Amino acid sequence: MSPIRPSILSLVHNGIGRVSSLGLGQQDIIPLWFGETDLVTPAFIREAAKRALDDGATFYNHARGMMALRQALRDYHKRTAGVDVGVERISVPGAATLAVVTALQCLIETGDNVVMVSPIWPSIFQAAQAVGAELRFARLEEDWHGTPARWRLDLDKLFAQCDARTKAIFVCSPGNPTGWTASRAEQQAILDFARKRGIAIISDEVYGTLVYDGSTHAPSFLQIADPEDDLFVINSFSKPWAMTGWRIGWLVHPPSLDEPMDVICIANNTGPATFAQYGALAALSAEGDRFRSEMLERCRAGRDIVQKFLDGHNRIRWIKPDGAFYGFLQVEGLTDSFAYARDLVLNHRVGVSPGSAFGLDDEVGNDSYLRICFAQDPERLREGLSRIEQATAHR
Numbered sequence: 001m002s003p004i005r006p007s008i009l010s011l012v013h014n015g016i017g018r019v020s021s022l023g024l025g026q027q028d029i030i031p032l033w034f035g036e037t038d039l040v041t042p043a044f045i046r047e048a049a050k051r052a053l054d055d056g057a058t059f060y061n062h063a064r065g066m067m068a069l070r071q072a073l074r075d076y077h078k079r080t081a082g083v084d085v086g087v088e089r090i091s092v093p094g095a096a097t098l099a100v101v102t103a104l105q106c107l108i109e110t111g112d113n114v115v116m117v118s119p120i121w122p123s124i125f126q127a128a129q130a131v132g133a134e135l136r137f138a139r140l141e142e143d144w145h146g147t148p149a150r151w152r153l154d155l156d157k158l159f160a161q162c163d164a165r166t167k168a169i170f171v172c173s174p175g176n177p178t179g180w181t182a183s184r185a186e187q188q189a190i191l192d193f194a195r196k197r198g199i200a201i202i203s204d205e206v207y208g209t210l211v212y213d214g215s216t217h218a219p220s221f222l223q224i225a226d227p228e229d230d231l232f233v234i235n236s237f238s239k240p241w242a243m244t245g246w247r248i249g250w251l252v253h254p255p256s257l258d259e260p261m262d263v264i265c266i267a268n269n270t271g272p273a274t275f276a277q278y279g280a281l282a283a284l285s286a287e288g289d290r291f292r293s294e295m296l297e298r299c300r301a302g303r304d305i306v307q308k309f310l311d312g313h314n315r316i317r318w319i320k321p322d323g324a325f326y327g328f329l330q331v332e333g334l335t336d337s338f339a340y341a342r343d344l345v346l347n348h349r350v351g352v353s354p355g356s357a358f359g360l361d362d363e364v365g366n367d368s369y370l371r372i373c374f375a376q377d378p379e380r381l382r383e384g385l386s387r388i389e390q391a392t393a394h395r
Contacts, residue, residue, distance in 0.1 A: 007129055014122035015338050015357030023345045030384040033341075033351040035121075035176060035326070036244040037298070037375035041279070042291050045241065049279035061274045063265040065092025065250065069277050072284040073250055079289075080209055081217040088258040089227065092277070094269040096206055096236035096249025097123055102264055103202050103232035103251060104131045107167040114202075115161045116170040117153060119177055119328070119358035119366050124170060124204070136161045137363055140180055142319060142330075149319045151180035155189050162199060168232075169194060172204035174211060174218050177328045177358050177371040179321020181211065184219045191224060191231075200230035206249070207324040209240050209292055212300055218323050227255055239325070240292045241283040248272050248280045295375070299325040302374030302381055309385045315392055325375040328355070331392060334368045341370060343391065350387040 002009075013021075016033060023029045040046075064070070070090045077085045093102050104127060108114070113134035116125060125135050138158035140151040162169070169190060173182040182190075194201050203221045211218045225231045236249035253261065265271060272280075282288065303320070306327045310318060315332040334340055337354035345351050355369030370388075374381055 005132065007132055011126060011129060014126065015341070015354040016122065019338070019341045019345060019354060020351060022342065023349075023351055029345060029349045029351055030380055030387065031351040032372040032374075032376065032381075032384050033353045034244075035239065035373055037242050037295070037325075037373075038377055038380065039242045039295075039298075041242050041246070042288075044285075044287050045243065045279045045282045048282035049275050052275040052278035057275045057278060059274060061271055061277065063093075063269075063271040064261060065090070065271060066274070066277055069281050069284075072281055076284050077222065077252075079216075081220045081222055083220070083222045085222060085252055086227070086255065088255050089252050090250060091253065091261045091265060092248065092250045092272055092280075093265045094249070094272045095247035096234055096238065097127065098269060099234045099249045099251035100124060100127050100202070100204070101131065102261075102268060103234065103253070104128055104133065104168070105264060106232070106253070106257065106260075107200050108133045109167075111165055112167040113163070113165050114168045114170055115158065115166055117158065117172065117175070118363065119175075119355070119369075120170070120172055121176045122357050124172070125360070128170075133167075134165070135360065136166075137359060139359070139363060139365060140175075140178060142365075144319075151175075151178050151319055153180070153182065153186055155186065158190070159193055162193075162197060166197070166199050168200040168202050170202045170204070172206075174207040174321070174323025176207070176324055177326045177353070177355075177369075178319065179324045179326055179328070181218050181322040184224070187219055187221055188224055191221065191229070195229065198230075200232065201225075202232045202234065204234045206234060206236040206239055208235070210296055210299055210325060211323040212303065213322065222252065230254060237280050237283055240295055241288060242291075242295065243279070243283065246276050246279060248276055299375045301378060302376055303327075305378055305381050306372075306374050306385065309382075309389070313389065316388075325373055327372045327374055329370050329372065329388075330368050331370060333395070334370075337367045337370055340391075340395075344388065348387045348391045350384045352388070
């Protein structure tokens with residue numbers, strides 16, 4: 001009898017990783033598979049980290065992030081979402097994925113379940129599996145007949161998935177891979193339901209400032225929740241500041257976790273790299289705000305390129321994303337997105353993510369989709385789309 005948990009032994013590499021392993025690092029492949037831009041981290045952020053290294057910032061620091069960084073994150077929430085979040089509620093445990101794991105660790109015991117709005121980034125539900133949660137999904141529905149077409153959340157379906165063992169509802173908005181963005185009314189309904197049932201909300205708001213309606217931030221649960229609500233909000237430096245390789249994100253949590261979070265962060269990671277935090281601090285400056293604006297416009301231009309491509313194509317369509325920087329493309333007749341993504345990388349030299357990666361195998365609907373990241377150089381993006389079109393023409 002092995003002491004290893006069966007839920008750990010059953011974990012398998014998700015479809016994004018399996019496809020990217022076929023061509024990662026090969027120069028002739030256009031990589032649209034990961035959630036990252038082709039821009040390197042801005043020089044002013046890199047220089048701040050290098051100065052910190054030169055100044056000897058290589059020792060332990062606060063396990064929840066140095067206080068200057070947490071205060072700067074408080075200021076960031078004020079100017080983007082218009083909310084004042086006390087520093088006692090902010091923890092910087094390391095990467096945003098670790099923030100997800102940390103939130104789940106605070107909630108999950110054996111036999112508990114987490115209900116997730118899907119399609120959803122696979123690392124989220126795999127993190128829930130790793131801590132021992134049962135997974136339940138409430139899939140967004142495609143409304144192709146609306147003007148414009150849109151993703152629609154059926155709140156009744158979401159709530160019906162919850163029972164006495166549900167510890168958390170997980171919402172990613174703006175969403176990866178769909179770009180769906182929850183409305184204020186939807187968030188309020190979820191919050192009211194969660195309060196009534198004693199269920200926590202984990203809200204992934206990593207793409208909160210990457211929205212295309214002119215607002216500074218997508219609707220945030222922080223704007224309507226009380227500090228005492230069982231709310232965990234995930235955020236990251238990776239996307240708005242082109243810092244995917246830095247592995248720094250943060251978590252906003254209930255104030256009751258102020259002291260326990262010290263222990264959890266020490267146990268998990270002892271905090272993010274000290275010198276990297278100085279780069280993160282630079283990202284939160286006025287110069288960083290300007291770069292975020294430039295990144296948004298780059299993504300907007302990429303979204304327009306994809307839309308123009310789809311306007312001239314009758315076999316591929318999408319529901320135009322309200323936020324984030326992904327195209328979740330539905331391909332006519334596609335039934336095996338992994339096989340198609342594999343063919344694209346091996347034979348057409350363009351990397352995409354298979355739609356099947358964004359849910360479990362038995363979740364209906366995702367396998368007709370491919371995900372691309374359009375936060376790219378315009379010419380490279382056009383070439384990648386052209387290669388997808390050529391492959392589709394031969395199917």
